[in-house]
Amino acid sequence: MSSKRLQGDKYILTAQTVKGNRTITSEQLESLIPQKPNRRILGLPITPPLWFYQLGLRKYNRDAVLRELEAKTNEFEQQSQQLANQPKALKKLNRRFSKQAKKLRQEAEEGNWLMRNLGEPPSYFTEGDAQTNAAKMQKYLSDKGFFHARTAYKLDTLRRRQIRVNYQITENAGFYLRNIKYEIADARVDSLVRNSLIVSKLKAGERFDLDNISGEKIRIESLLRDQGYYTFSRQYIPVTDLDTTRRGTERLPGADTLHRPIDVYLQILNPPGRSEHPIYRIGEVEVRISPDELQPVIIPTGLDTVRRNGITYLLGGRNISSRLLDSKIRTRPGALYSQTNYRETQRSLFLLNQFKFVNLNFIDTTNRRLRTLITATPLDKYEATAESGFTVLYQGQSYPGGFGNLTFRVRNLFGGLETFETSLRYGFEAQTGFATETSSKSIYFAQELGVSSSFTFPQILFPSPLRFKFTPYNPRTQISLGFSNTIRPDYRRSTLRATTAYNWQSSPTTQFNLYIADINLINAGNGTDSTISTSFQKQLDSLIEQGSTIYLGFRRSFASGISFGYTYNTNTTGQNRRASFLRAVVESGGTTLNFFPETQLRKFFNTTDSTGLQYYKYLRFNFDYRRYIPLSTHTSLAFRINTGLVYGYGSNRTAPYEKLFFAGGSNSVRAWLPRRLGPGSEWPQRSSTNSNAPGLNPDYPEQFLYTFEKPGDMIIEGSAELRGRLFHLLADINGAFFIDAGNVWTLRDNPKRNGENFRLDTFFPQIAVGTGVGIRFDFSFFVIRLDGGIKVWDPARQYFKESEGKFVDERFILPKFSLKQLSSGPNPLVINFGIGYPF
Secondary structure, three states: OOOOOOOOOOEEEEEEEEEOOOOOOHHHHHOOOOOOOOOOEOOEOOOHHHHHHHHHHHOOOHHHHHHHHHHHHHHHHHHHHHOOOOHHHHHHHHHHHHHHHHHHHHHHHHOOHHHHHOOOOOOEEOHHHHHHHHHHHHHHHHHOOOOOOEEEEEEEEEOOOEEEEEEEEEOOOEEEEEEEEEEEOOHHHHHHHHHOHHHOOOOOOOEOOHHHHHHHHHHHHHHHHOOOOOOOOHHHOOOOOHHHHHHHOOOOOOOOOOEEEEEEEEEEOOOOOOOOOOOOEEEEEEEEEOOOOOOOOOOOOOOOEEEEOOEEEEOOOOOOOHHHHHHHOOOOOOOEOOHHHHHHHHHHHHOOOOEEEEEEEEEEEOOOEEEEEEEEEEOOOEEEEEEEEEEOOOOOOEEOEEEEEEEEEEEOOOOOOOEEEEEEEEEEEEEEOOOEOOEOOOEEEEEEEEEEEEEEEOOOOOOOHHHHHHHHHOOEEEEEEEEEEEEOOOEEEEEEEEEEEEEEEEEOOEEEEEEEEEEEEEEEEEOOOHHHHHHHHHHHHHHHHOOOOHHHHHOOEEEEEEEEEEEEEOOOOOOOOOEEEEEEEEEEEOHHHHHOOHHHHHHHOOOOOOOOOEEOOEEEEEEEEEEEEEEEOOEEEEEEEEEEEEEEOOOOOOOOHHHOEOEOOOOOOOOOOOOOEOOOOOOOOOOOOOOOOOOEOOOOOOOEOOOOOOOEOEEEEEEEEEEEEEEEEOEEEEEEEEEEEEEEEEOOOOOOOOOOEOOOOOOHHHOEEEEEEEEEEEOOOOEEEEEEEEEEEOOOOEEEEOOOOEEEEOOEOHHHOOHHHOOOOOOOOEEEEEEOOOO
8 A cells, every 4th residue: 555645735636547457447445435526628637627616715804604593593583583473574584584594594504605605615535535435445355256356556646736646456366156055043034034045145156245145134034024023124135254255265376366256155044942933824904094103193083984704894984995995005904014014005095196195003012912093194185276487389499488377186086095186277478580571570479278087096997807907007097188288379189088097006116107098189271470381381382292291280180099109117217327218118009990991981080181080090019118327416318219109091091190210309309400300311391482492481581491291100309418517507507418319200101202211221320410518507397407508410311402413412411510500500499408317
């Protein structure tokens, strides 16, 4: 170990590295170091956060802050006495003082605003810390099976009294498990443990790891607690001493080898003075619905009492279905005590969304019988909430607008633990980009009005005993009816939707959704401005001539379908840990229409080529996978792959507009405007034909004009994003660097349009690529996101340029990005606004 001593003034720790390790990762070893170096820029000895801290320190006087806090406290106490008989004024005074005191205490503990939000306190180096860290690393390596590992450190002094600590790791040979032997005194426990060894945390041939031994003890504890051993704990599995562990180890050779064998012995002791561990069963079970979780355990008279399947239900005068409650209780009289059943009972009752608190207590034991009391405190029967804020209704050429949402909720409406909910939503925003030759007005209002109602039942509503098979999986049936109306200057569009869905969870991370009915009635009409609406209709007509089916989204139509979805999610909001998300959905639209001939359907819906009610038959598949990998405490990598396919086989040979796929926007390829990418290598259409090349913006001749949304039958897209925390300013300010790739395609050839069809030999060069950076304001309860993207590869920029009379290929468009032409250049910066993370 280095013995170099530092003299004079203290040194600032600005870097520390871990080198020499081969098997154990540097991240694992670095996590053992509590000291965090002061942040530098690009590895240079430049520390701006430390500069800001020292700048704020010049004007910071902690004693003055404490004196001000003391003065405020004295003033508050005096005013409180004067307002003792004025509750409202006293409440207002308390609120004001709490806010002032909190601010002053924070300033006394963490410094002034500049020090807290932009600054970083100096991280002073002491050699004692380096010695302690090296010792911790050596112990960690030993716990991971490297018993002969060695650690050291070396100090490098940098300019301006900065220092870097280099930890040197020598792992040497690792010890690997050869024999794993269990010595268990209790015969029944011995049988249970040996029958479960297939899922043991200890496997012969794997490297010794103390965490695996601890994990095996936890596994055995959980196993036995699920088999009636209520009082069993890990204390009956004594700590395995290393010398004891090595008693079967072969004599070590003189030369070092990569693998050395080691035997592990685990003992499970009996309780002192007993020949076996006691087994407990569940005795009397009482379920009490209490209006107050602090109400005493003694049950007053007059409460409604129901007995079902040996369980006593004390309903507290409430109209609650004891049958449904009984289906959620896993802890049954006479059954062996089970820790899993205890937890699942609490979880199932909580997921009903009917109770504030659910507590399970074993209040006494008689002859190894656990008398169980389950207390549930109901939520308010009636609840009304209001929400308002700013959002973007139609991302693209628009400004954020306001929205308001009112929700009224009734719980246990009919006594079946169901929830009725109805909500009303209104939102608006300013729309730009609609100027026409006859109107100079360029800003209009777009509005959205929606109302929806739903019933959620805590069971599968189905006329068959099959529905009881779902009881252990927290099933729900939701029946909903909703109406939304979009009012824009170019069109009006309304949707009436009715659904019936089943949901159930086989585990906390796995969920299934089955829509047995999803019925939509869509209507569309002229917008609020007749000139713009007429112009918009002409644009749709021109697209019809080019073979586009986008016009079908603005005609009266009927769409019905059934779908099945599977979701696996181990990601937890606010936790930076390794996690995955997978969602797969299969959908069949218009399935029941296949029982009727096409002529009868067209007659029933009064469908013609241009009028009547459109109907659809289609199949749709969608697969979305995401992966989250932490790199450090506040830094992570996130990946996403999203693909889907929709096949329309009805008379119109397409699917409803909402069921088609779109690329581009804040949750897709962010270098393109929302829903404006693709399909394939087709160029963007424009409203005017006076420019010098198809799809070019007349105002900026080298820039494409993305006028219309571009639906596709197939989508392939992926994203990679590096996320990290920048600083704290009222909220956590996080940054991101991302790369997006993807596109949509059509499945059928269209002679009027080129490059939009998916083909195996041409699709790869048609995958668009974009990159950019983002900033996120994380307020913990919601995230505001701004992403700026630029195009790297634009598959549409391969066309014949009429003005120059030649064929051009400008698909690699990254070099055309210029900071001097952020909005007017051929590769403009596209800003995306969003709420929450993109994936």
